[in-house]
Amino acid sequence: MASPPRTPxxxxxxxxxxxxxxxxxxxELSALEATEAVLSRLDEVNPRLNAxxxxxxxxxxxxxxxxxxxxxxxxxPLHGIPFTVKDANESAELPTAYGSRPFxxxxxxxxxxxVARLRRAGGILVGSTNMPEFGLRITTDNRAFPPTRNPxxxxxxxxxxxxxxxAAVAAGLGPLALAADGAGxxxxxxxxxxxxxxxxxxxxxxxxxxxxxxWAGYVSNGPIARTVADTALMLDAMAGPSVGEPYGLPAxxxxxxxxxxxxxxxxxxxxxxxxxxxxxxxEVREVFEQAVSAFAELDVELVEDAPGLGGLLDPLLTxxxxxxxxxxxxxxxxxxxxxxxxxLDIALRGERLGAADYCAALAAAQRRAAEVLGFWTRYxxxxxxxxTVLPPPLGAAVEGTGFEERWREYADWxxxxxxxxITGQPALSVPAGMAGDLPVGVQLVGAPGxxxxxxxxxxxxxxxxxxxxxxxxxx
Numbered sequence: 001m002a003s004p005p006r007t008p009x010x011x012x013x014x015x016x017x018x019x020x021x022x023x024x025x026x027x028e029l030s031a032l033e034a035t036e037a038v039l040s041r042l043d044e045v046n047p048r049l050n051a052x053x054x055x056x057x058x059x060x061x062x063x064x065x066x067x068x069x070x071x072x073x074x075x076x077p078l079h080g081i082p083f084t085v086k087d088a089n090e091s092a093e094l095p096t097a098y099g100s101r102p103f104x105x106x107x108x109x110x111x112x113x114x115v116a117r118l119r120r121a122g123g124i125l126v127g128s129t130n131m132p133e134f135g136l137r138i139t140t141d142n143r144a145f146p147p148t149r150n151p152x153x154x155x156x157x158x159x160x161x162x163x164x165x166x167a168a169v170a171a172g173l174g175p176l177a178l179a180a181d182g183a184g185x186x187x188x189x190x191x192x193x194x195x196x197x198x199x200x201x202x203x204x205x206x207x208x209x210x211x212x213x214x215w216a217g218y219v220s221n222g223p224i225a226r227t228v229a230d231t232a233l234m235l236d237a238m239a240g241p242s243v244g245e246p247y248g249l250p251a252x253x254x255x256x257x258x259x260x261x262x263x264x265x266x267x268x269x270x271x272x273x274x275x276x277x278x279x280x281x282x283e284v285r286e287v288f289e290q291a292v293s294a295f296a297e298l299d300v301e302l303v304e305d306a307p308g309l310g311g312l313l314d315p316l317l318t319x320x321x322x323x324x325x326x327x328x329x330x331x332x333x334x335x336x337x338x339x340x341x342x343x344l345d346i347a348l349r350g351e352r353l354g355a356a357d358y359c360a361a362l363a364a365a366q367r368r369a370a371e372v373l374g375f376w377t378r379y380x381x382x383x384x385x386x387x388t389v390l391p392p393p394l395g396a397a398v399e400g401t402g403f404e405e406r407w408r409e410y411a412d413w414x415x416x417x418x419x420x421x422i423t424g425q426p427a428l429s430v431p432a433g434m435a436g437d438l439p440v441g442v443q444l445v446g447a448p449g450x451x452x453x454x455x456x457x458x459x460x461x462x463x464x465x466x467x468x469x470x471x472x473x474x475x
Contacts (some may be wrong), residue, residue: 012037016468017081017134017175017230018257024080025072030135035064035124037084042126042173045474048099048154050146051167052084054094054204055127057362064124078237079122086165087131088299089221090210091115099131099142099161100343102335113179113208114221121237121475125187127176129164133340134324135185135219138410139392140164143340147394150192151472153437157390159192161185165224166193171474175226176234182219183316183410184386184417190224191386191441194431194470196231197224199417201448202424203247205238212246216319216362218387218421227468228430228459232257235451247424249449256455266299270375272306276419277313278412280388283435291432291442291465293382298460307375307382311368313411316418318353318361321403325350340353369423376425376447376450381457384416386429416443426451430458431467 012020012034039057046052060082067080090096090108097103097313101203111119119125128146130140140163141147148163150156151171160168162179166189169177179186181199190197205221209212223234236255238408241248273280280288296302322437331339375382411418420427425448432442442461446454462468 001314004292008165011041013041013172014471015175017078017225017226017233018227020081020175021079021233029321031064031067031124031469032061035060035082035126038174039127040145045171046173048474049151049167049171050148050321051129051164051171052127052173053087053145053164055129056125057092059093060124060126067122067124076120077233077243078118081176082166082174083118083123083178083474084127084129084165084174085125085178086180087128088135088163088180089115089178091125091128091170094128096128096129096187097144099133099135099144101142101144101338102331104144108210110209114211114238115205117240118237123237129162129168129177131161131164131347133328133343134460135180135182136343136346137161138188138373138413139396140189143338149394150391151474152194152331152439156215156393156438157192157396159188159387159391162197162224163189163192166190166195166197169193169226170472171197172471176231177224178221179224180214180219180221181421182215183421184414186222186224187386187417187427187441187443188414190429192391192439194467195224195226196228196431197377197429198231198235198451199420200235200239200451201249202428203245204426204451206242206245206248208242208245212244215323217247218316218319220421228455228462229257231428232455234326252475256452257347262456266301266382267294267379267453268378269300269302269383270305270379271295271302271459272303272304273385274306275412275415276309276390278415281390282383283390284385284388284440287433287435287440288442292383294461294464297464298457300457303379305379307372309372312365312419312422313408315361315365316422317355317364317404317407318357320344320407321350321351323350323356325408342403342406363426365422372419372423373425373448380446380450380453382445384443385446386416386443387413388415389413389439390435424448426454428454428458430461432465
């Protein structure tokens with residue numbers, strides 16, 4: 001296994017958010033300087049990556065100047081820290097295209113609740129990041145914008161669908177990125193780009209106000225960051241119930257970013273490298289096995305075991321098709337030809353479904369999810385590879401003859417991620433090592449509501465196998 005390159009963190013743009021926050025608190029750095037550094041690096045690096053597709057530079061700088069005049073006692077937990085949002089998350093001043101040509105230029109004119117929370121916490125919104133059309137591919141390319149490239153090797157994809165978000169964080173285009181995960185769309189690109197990505201428990205972070213749920217509740221907003229502490233910091237700002245939100249969890253009484261917090265006992269940790277379908281690439285397996293060895297040296301009870309994850313794919317495909325059909329109905333007939341043929345194919349599949357088909361799929365998914373969740377009565381955490389494969393080369397997306405064929409291959413790549421969208425469990429991808437010049441992630445899956453356990457264990461792994469110093473060679 002190759003070791004990642006070590007480069008000095010010379011610019012504030014390359015610092016973790018927690019470090020930026022402390023420098024701003026100590027008046028060793030201003031919010032304006034932090035924002036200027038990120039915008040400067042964006043100008044320098046983004047043309048090579050196409051990670052960020054829209055920028056609000058003037059407004060971001062104005063907000064940073066204003067932030068520097070806010071009294072210390074009135075500053076939020078993200079005060080002065082730049083962040084980006086995925087092209088699926090509405091914001092007041094940026095266009096939201098959902099990766100789709102017919103929506104290019106659409107300006108919702110409002111902040112989604114999660115974006116509003118990040119801004120109320122003091123974060124400085126600098127831009128939006130690329131995604132495939134409607135999040136329907138595991139690579140970040142579409143007809144509306146140039147494809148996003150992996151910062152570690154620009155001949156490869158950052159995976160998807162939040163590939164722009166993960167590539168931006170890895171490249172120093174902001175320490176924090178808001179993303180969304182419907183089958184692995186936070187965790188897969190986090191793995192491919194060597195950063196941390198969390199899919200929270202269903203209901204931990206709201207989708208309000210434009211929608212109260214996505215894909216029957218299978219999609220969750222989640223943070224992407226460079227470190228476990230940054231992930232916890234961002235989750236603290238995002239989490240909490242929202243009026244009307246169907247799965248809202250009670251507000252936390254203690255922060256996720258709690259220094260010194262420890263579980264009340266040794267965690268029981270299971271691990272598996274056997275997916276419910278498909279195979280794990282040898283390079284991924286090698287990195288995963290080395291990661292398991294590192295976990296074995298931590299203060300945990302480690303056992304090789306796995307839940308049965310079969311029987312969840314067919315319900316997922318039904319839910320995706322029906323929801324895409326609903327979204328495509330909002331496209332004016334004269335612009336349907338601007339949609340990608342693969343999106344239209346999924347929508348047509350959805351239009352052919354009946355109400356009984358959809359209800360049966362949801363019921364089948366709920367039954368299997370309940371069976372899967374029983375595994376967490378015996379264990380606290382499950383370790384798996386995040387992706388079963390390495391990030392694909394640019395242009396290597398599956399081009400099967402139809403929705404079913406394409407998505408069954410995607411599902412082989414995402415075999416360890418999509419089941420936990422259906423069960424609603426928290427799942428976290430952290431960097432595990434490198435296979436050549438491409439990152440590989442390990443996934444930690446917890447019981448519903450147990451993000452704190454995942455973050456604690458991931459932080460211990462991070463201390464044993466630090467990764468934040470490693471940066472792509474982009475200048």
